[in-house]
Amino acid sequence: MEIKNPYDKTGQWLRGAFHNHTSNSDGWFPLETVYKMYAEYDFLGISDHDLITKHEGMRRIPTVFEAIEVSSKQTHMLLVNPPHSIMTDYSNEFTIANYQRLTDRTVDNGGFSVLVHPNRYFSNYWNVEDMLKLERYIGIEVYNGDGNPEYDIAFDKWDALLSAGRKVWGFGNDDSHVYGQEKRVWNMVLAADNSNEAITAAIKDGSFYVSTGFGFEAIRTEGSKIIADFRSNALLDGMYKYATLFGKDGRVLKEVTGRFKQIEYECAGDEEYVRISVYLEGGFGAFSQPLFIG
Ligand SMILES: [Zn+2]
Ligand SMILES: [Zn+2]
Known part of the structure; x- marks a missing residue:
């Protein structure tokens, strides 16, 4: 029997999340305020809807990630470390071909793709059939901090994908838009050091877990x-x-x-x-x- 243990390594545990919004899309607060809300995090990604917010200005958070939330009316997908060239012929239209194209370009750039809030049933949800058609995404958001337990928890879809033989990791993100949504759920990453490269490598290996306060x-x-x-x-x-x-x-x-x-x-x-x-x-x-x- 072989047990593949993604935690069988040395490193430091780092706290952070990849999916948060600013007033560049529908968040309430500008980037500098979001930085302050997460000042004690080790890393933070900003993922506005259908645009890449550039990291700039004063911040205490040591490591940051550029990201984008591809936001069709039907499904949302988080791309972390996407190439900027993705914007030249960008479309958020939900077809497997278009979402696959955006995922491929991000993965080929060294980044990763996550299917987010797959159970948000009033809109923006994923069905398992489509999740099985799409390839090369690294995981799904099993815990979204928006605040609706019926919509934001997706362990059922994770088990469905894993049981179908898909090796996908579970993520936890606040998806913060407004005051009070911050620091509800995050990822603890076992990384070699606190850098974009080391955290990305650890995420790809599955060397992280989702936390809402315990660990x-x-x-x-x-x-x-x-x-x-x-x-x-x-x-x-x-x-x-x-x-x-x-x-x-x-x-x-x-x-x-x-x-x-x-x-x-x-x-x-x-x-x-x-x-x-x-x-x-x-x-x-x-x-x-x-x-x-x-
Ligand atoms: Zn969304
Ligand atoms: Zn979002």
């Missing part, structure tokens, strides 16, 4: 065993926790509740993938990437 210190393997170490200190260790491990088709492989700081799971070999969700009492959560079982 992992490490996810390790020993033989056929997966071991998750959660963030630990005297206060956190005393809090009640709920951990669930999911496999193919969203099957629950194991559930653990209690005041633990570590859990273990012995793989049977037929899981195809194992992903871990954990919540603190109070609701703060952390969501790992899948470990693929071969």
